[in-house]
Amino acid sequence: MTWIDELPTPNVLVEQARLEANIARMQALAARTGVALRPHTKTHKSVRIARLQTEAGAAGLTVAKVGEAEVLVEAGFDDVRLAYPVVGRDKLERIQALSSTARVSFCVDTLEGARQASEVFQAAGSTATVLIEVDVEYGRCGVHWNDDDSVAFARQVAALPGLEVVGILTHAGQSYNGPSEGETKEAALRRVMAQERDRMLSFASRLKDAGLATPGAFEISVGSTPSIRYFENAAKDGFQITEIRPGNYVFHDAIQQALGVCDWEDCALTVNATVISRHRNDDGSERVFLDAGKKVFTSDRVPSTGVHGTLLYNPRVMEPLPHARLHGCSEEHGWVSIPGGATLEVGDQVRVVPAHACVVMNMFDQFHVVDGDQVVDTWEVSSRGRVS
Numbered sequence: 001m002t003w004i005d006e007l008p009t010p011n012v013l014v015e016q017a018r019l020e021a022n023i024a025r026m027q028a029l030a031a032r033t034g035v036a037l038r039p040h041t042k043t044h045k046s047v048r049i050a051r052l053q054t055e056a057g058a059a060g061l062t063v064a065k066v067g068e069a070e071v072l073v074e075a076g077f078d079d080v081r082l083a084y085p086v087v088g089r090d091k092l093e094r095i096q097a098l099s100s101t102a103r104v105s106f107c108v109d110t111l112e113g114a115r116q117a118s119e120v121f122q123a124a125g126s127t128a129t130v131l132i133e134v135d136v137e138y139g140r141c142g143v144h145w146n147d148d149d150s151v152a153f154a155r156q157v158a159a160l161p162g163l164e165v166v167g168i169l170t171h172a173g174q175s176y177n178g179p180s181e182g183e184t185k186e187a188a189l190r191r192v193m194a195q196e197r198d199r200m201l202s203f204a205s206r207l208k209d210a211g212l213a214t215p216g217a218f219e220i221s222v223g224s225t226p227s228i229r230y231f232e233n234a235a236k237d238g239f240q241i242t243e244i245r246p247g248n249y250v251f252h253d254a255i256q257q258a259l260g261v262c263d264w265e266d267c268a269l270t271v272n273a274t275v276i277s278r279h280r281n282d283d284g285s286e287r288v289f290l291d292a293g294k295k296v297f298t299s300d301r302v303p304s305t306g307v308h309g310t311l312l313y314n315p316r317v318m319e320p321l322p323h324a325r326l327h328g329c330s331e332e333h334g335w336v337s338i339p340g341g342a343t344l345e346v347g348d349q350v351r352v353v354p355a356h357a358c359v360v361m362n363m364f365d366q367f368h369v370v371d372g373d374q375v376v377d378t379w380e381v382s383s384r385g386r387v388s
Ligand SMILES: Cc1ncc(COP(=O)(O)O)c(C=O)c1O
Pocket: 040, 043, 083, 084, 170, 171, 223, 224, 225, 226, 245, 246, 247, 248, 249
């Protein structure tokens, strides 16, 4: 039996019971709202966790990159969706190669990208399964949800040989922006969720009017962790939302906690680090350094507080260490300030809920599944570094 404090630090610990509870809760939400759950696996990049998700009832899996899709198909998963516009012949050829063993779908949001996909799949004598990516306000990829040009784009894509348009997909990343002035956190998340749903249904309806979408045979894919808890399905012109794709929910993190999405007790992933140095400042405060910096936490911060993560005083009950702020990171050092003087000694191990769990996973080859202080198993981060 291995105990947590026997592991070399820094390391990533995932509390098994919390992970399983998070997976079960999202599956129940999907069942209650009548949608398929297709979790975004960029969060964990782990074949083992993907298996837990499909065993719990996930209808398929989401990835961003072709390399991630290759890892999942290789592991035997047969329905993988790239929620990402795929551009480049090499990448399209790799997807085409996967298509003989799995149902692999991907996004298009430009005519250039769609034409490339058409050429590659047509040349191979097969048909690509694509979704049109839609922008419902985030301002990243996607065609505008309420634009005549977007309908015209869909018509052009549908006419291309070697492509089958099976639906539309959006990522409402504005759910991470937090409340507007005078708005509660909950109201902000409800607003974004309703907006995302209604704008997608409205676009589907316009496509139907143009003869480009048929209710019951057209996928509408939405959803990210912050707002999904307020998702209620709705019908418009025979369409409903068919699929949700949250990712972060398996772990949650300090950003989700700050947004009011979860409690600390829901956070399944922590970084375990060691205090490597401690010094008193002229004003009586102390600075403490951890053996985990940017190469563990990355540069991501909780927007409202600016910290890279929250140190825990008592990881068993996920109680934060009062006043301690992981306010900075250099490559290999985590900078912690403690205004009233530190209770941490050099050599102590300290557990940290990172600002953003998804990016932390990509920094490690493996993570440890734990039950309290005991290591239950060690799993690989299967698609670590698969960014192309
Ligand atoms: C296209 C897309 N879909 C789904 C998700 C999942 O969002 P979250 O991690 O907030 O659950 C993301 C997250 O970045 C995304 O980019």
